[in-house]
Amino acid sequence: MRSEAAREMYIVKNMAEISKTTLERLILYYHFMSDHLDRDKSATVTSNKIADMMEIDDTQVRKDLAAIGIKGLPRVGFYTEDVRNRIREFLGFEDLYRAVVIGAGHLGGAISSYDQFAEFGLHITALFDNNPEKVGLTIGSHVVQPMERLLDIVQQRNVQIAVLTVPAEAAQPAAQTAVDAGIRAIWVFSSTRIKTPPNITVRYEHISRGLAELLYSLNANAS
Amino acid sequence: MRSEAAREMYIVKNMAEISKTTLERLILYYHFMSDHLDRDKSATVTSNKIADMMEIDDTQVRKDLAAIGIKGLPRVGFYTEDVRNRIREFLGFEDLYRAVVIGAGHLGGAISSYDQFAEFGLHITALFDNNPEKVGLTIGSHVVQPMERLLDIVQQRNVQIAVLTVPAEAAQPAAQTAVDAGIRAIWVFSSTRIKTPPNITVRYEHISRGLAELLYSLNANAS
DNA sequence: TAGATTGTTAATCGATTAACAATC
């Protein structure tokens, strides 16, 4: 019990310490490690190699890895598997998060059917829609549920996350239903802002963000 | 001709000057302006109001807007419409970009059917798959085309962007086909890295990035 | 051992914030 609590504190403390930029790089390191493990049989990788790949400074890599407690060996580098596992653990990919998807349109269907979420600890447990014509349809491995069932399912299955893929005008009521049912985080793909109590974690996923950065790079490269 | 070239240089110069953080904030300002125009009839907004909304410093907002040439008025603020339009122009949303989607799975289908891309200047002109069973199917408003038709369509319609939604192992050959056909940018949703010539703009969209940040916030908030 | 690579402190750089004069 004691050591569990101590570990908990350690993790929370760690979390408060890393910067947003470090968090973003950790995610990239993770993908690089995964790719590397697939393609290259060597068990270790140097900070320099990671840095080259990502076009950043090698000191940065060592600092970032040190920040989450990953140690390397002089003259050897870092154990690829170690790095990957520790980042997974730090980012929470080793935990189990249950989620429901609200909105059974194209995007909701794609998200519900996306089998790689399991790699990141996310398990989509049900798909909802308030359109009676969609309720009962099978999309991927889910049968679309009516919104009335959300409260029961969230509580019975201890669901923590709601993924919102409804049209903008339906986002606020859907979010409210999810909050009332007891979810703790909302991942918003609807293109609008929602109001939630302060204890709810909300993240907005704007497809336009990725697109804007792509167009910007494209125009910059075109010069 | 002369003034066109001068304008071109001005834009390129501007582009080289703004930082990655400013670019990210511009996208957020854009969404805030769009929301604001929907909900609030007043024609102006102060840097302070934008800053409050985004929980940043108001000087930051004025600096960012000044960086792309937006001027405000003392005692008045900024014209909401002005700000929105100039950001759209700067980010390239006012231009027309033609794209093809390669991979007619759930995600490819969702992207091909996503009607809000028009707002950002992206026009999905065709959907491709190399699986004969998918060719000919209608997904949203597109009939799935065989990969053999890609070269023709890209050249006839002057397509600049390829959106990759194929499985990881199919990504490299699909990217090669797109590059050979003459596209200039690839927006990669496949979860792998691809190799491309240096003149091709590539952006990777990792769904795990958004998820990792959500889980991180969730765990940080839980403390 | 020699030397490659880590880990860490110090220096630099750039981004954010504070201060305030300009202005409508």
Added chain:
DNA sequence: TAGATTGTTAATCGATTAACAATC
């Protein structure tokens, strides 16, 4: 006019990079 808000310079802060000692 008075005062709210912009625009901009200077100060601060934090992130990145350089330098180098520790180490396997």
